[in-house]
Amino acid sequence: MAEEIVFYTNPMSRGRIVRWMLEEVGQPYRAVVLDYGTTMKAPDYLALNPMGKVPTITHGEVTVSECAAICAYLADAFPQAGLAPALDDPMRGPYLRWMFFAAGPVEAAVTARSLGLLAPADKAGMVGYGTFDTVIDTLETAVSGGPYILGERFSAADVYVGSQIAWGLQFKSIPERPAFAPYAARITAREAAVRARALDDALISAA
Known part of the structure; x- marks a missing residue:
């Protein structure tokens, strides 16, 4: 294209x-x-x-x-x-799952907690994220199985999910877990990530 x-x-x-x-x-x-x-x-x-x-x-x-x-x-x-498994690749399912898990439950739970608006325990079933602790436990599972979310294969899911984790650790909106910091450090050291940060940081400096 x-x-x-x-x-x-x-x-x-x-x-x-x-x-x-x-x-x-x-x-x-x-x-x-x-x-x-x-x-x-x-x-x-x-x-x-x-x-x-x-x-x-x-x-x-x-x-x-x-x-x-x-x-x-x-x-x-x-x-x-x-950066994405093909439609007939069995890894397409996990790829989509984790990408949109971060866009849905993770984003909602982290934002709610930061604003002091988490659903009370007796209403947890009414919100898509359930409980904050369950979301964080599940997020840790996503990045604990290998160097990347899809094991040995880096994908767009790492860009999106990894950004959520890296920002959450930086701003302390996501609690530290043994798998989080090494994973975030690994993916944000990629050449493309370093180039992207440099471009955006230069725009901030020039403002």
Whole structure:
């Protein structure tokens, strides 16, 4: 697919996850940096993402928002990067499971806990994450079976899930577990991750 990838972001946002994913994919892209409260809320951008948030990408006539969806899309759009199991690969199931487990229960539970809004024990069955401790136990399982979520194979799931873990450890919104810090250090040392951080940090420094 030769269509241009346009990446709408802000270096102080979840766009950092997608920047890393784009660097892993290795395809040319054009970054458009938007500002909170101004260009993110402009009519032309709201036509792409009515939430007025970043990141969003366009790829030809395709528009995708939400970090996990963007990571999944890019992995499938550029299979030569080897970042997603094929549809007939048995690892496709675990790949999708952990990607969207992080986008759903992990994100919801970590945010709720940070805001002091976790569901009480007698209401845990009403929320998708159940309990915070169960989510963290399950997340630890995801990264304990090998160097990567899919064992020996790095994938887009590591970009997304790994970003959640790395940020959670940095901001102490995810408790330390024996598997978390080594896993986060391993994946964030990848060349693409280092390049992505450098690009976003330079934008912050120049602001």
